[in-house]
Amino acid sequence: MKTSRFFIATQKEVPAEAEIASHRLMLRASLIRRLSAGIYTFLPLGLRIVRKVEAIVRQEMNRAGAMELIMPVVQPAELWQESGRWQAYGPELLRFKDRHERDFVMQPTSEEVITELARGELKSYRRLPAHFYQIQTKFRDERRPRFGIMRGREFVMKDGYSFHADYEDLQREYRNMHDTYTRIFTRLGLRFRAVAADTGAIGGTGSHEFHVLADSGEDAIAFCPQSDYAANVELAEALAPGTRGAPREEMKKVPTPGKKTCEEVAALLKIDLKKTVKSVLVMHDDQLHMLLVRGDHSLNEIKAQKAIGAFRFASEKEIQAVLHGPAGYIGPLGAKGVKVVADRRVALMSDFVCGANEEGFHLTGVNWGRDLPEPEVADIRNVVAGDPSPDGQGKLEIVRGIEVGHIFQLRTKYSAAMDATFLDDQGENRPFEMGCYGIGVTRIVAAAIEQNHDAKGIIFPAPIAPFEVCIVPIGYQKSAAVREAADKLYSDLQKENIDVLLDDREERPGVLFADMDLIGIPHRIVLGDRGLAAGNAEYKARRDEKGSDVPLGQVVSFLRERLAA
């Protein structure tokens, strides 16, 4: 491709709408343009990247035995009512009516349609297993689209669905997909990690998320360097080994005027933050619950909801109605009519500090059993770095990640709901065991950039770069020698099936360099009169500081080696 015949519309200035690096760079490098909130056009340059990701995903899915198809984006409501998701999905599901006033949805995923297909077509166990997938546009009316393509409303996802005669075979395919996803993300050139994820109400033995590691990721991942344990922080169990120490202090009420947070109180009293207890009031079924976590820990709302049921945070008014003090001075003592749930760690604390339920006062030397009744205990906090690994193998570390893949054992959730059965070898009707497997294709593009960029722009991993090599001629329009060398190299590389971009624009060299860096093309060949006189081209990888000379005649073989590496 020559830039003169391609659409490149890079920008020097950063659009005000973009907050994170990948979003800014995708706009500046002219990969995407926003049309509406969370809805983007992929420009030619951006689409090339999407296509490269798709190609790798497709190749590995096919190799793994899955079959590609395409299901409709617009799907009739009846199927969704049958599965129950018409009611369950909520406002993220985009619904609309056709001219006959019939209800339709824009697909956020396609379990219903594939299950409908399977129940009509896969009538015999002889046809099982079967795994269908599509790479297609999805729509989710996110409450808050953000970060450009990272969390858009419209996006491209690979969604696959497998059908099995029994659970054992589902588990076999699940492992197959775990391996396949690992191959895919490895081939994409990304640093990633597979982590255990919430199996939710569906159950089954497994759900794993695949995260691209990046500091800006929205998810926190807990992992153990000493073992292969890795889980979403939302899920990771917080163990609390050890026993409670005996009380050594008397309980005392101490003045803490204006000190509302555990940090402030600990600083005032000159004690370790780990001696304090944080009290959070929530409302569940019109019943106030007080959740207690250690001062240096944070409440895990997902775990807490599992422990006590769905809740909302109590209002200041509700807090005052039951307790005497405002939020900031509340504590478990004298909290009449409030159910107290302590984190496992809190239950092991002795001589701790908590709010006195009186404005301006905290209690010190508080002890369970002696000063207040033993609490109900649950795991309700987020794990932190240094916590023991739940598998007992060492200590946890925490990194941030961007979820780009999720595999799931659905079991018979949809097949049972939609009466999708097959005849087994005994002639009995049985519901399919199902698995589903997603990869966020467009999100991968953003995640790859988030993980690979510098001050100059994007640094694409070679497998998904829009072009593998760019040729930057110095004076293409002026120097016949440069033009001839560039054109020859360009066609030589094309013959090698190397994805090459020749920047033949009539711009000053600085502009060309800056644009190629911004776009993130991994390999660059510069051709100028100076080098050509000595028979050399200049090679520079995107990450390199400086270029190096390569004899003109060896450029093709040199690049072939670099690309294979």
Added chain:
RNA sequence: CGGGGCGUGGCGCAGUCUGGUAGCGCGCUUGCUUUGGGAGCAAGAUGUCGGAGGUUCAAAUCCUCUCGCCCCGACCA
């Protein structure tokens, strides 16, 4: 859906408080010069100031209502 902020040429912004003929930088067009890291000079083009209504001799500016977008907020590829 709460909370905060923003809508002025393609992009980034000033002007709004204190009404008085719409400006700057980048980009774009043309010409000349320049040519190894986002060039210089000159001449140009591009605006219903998000929209509607109101106040006023006069509205980007004041008032009302709307629409859109961004950021922060509890299971998402």
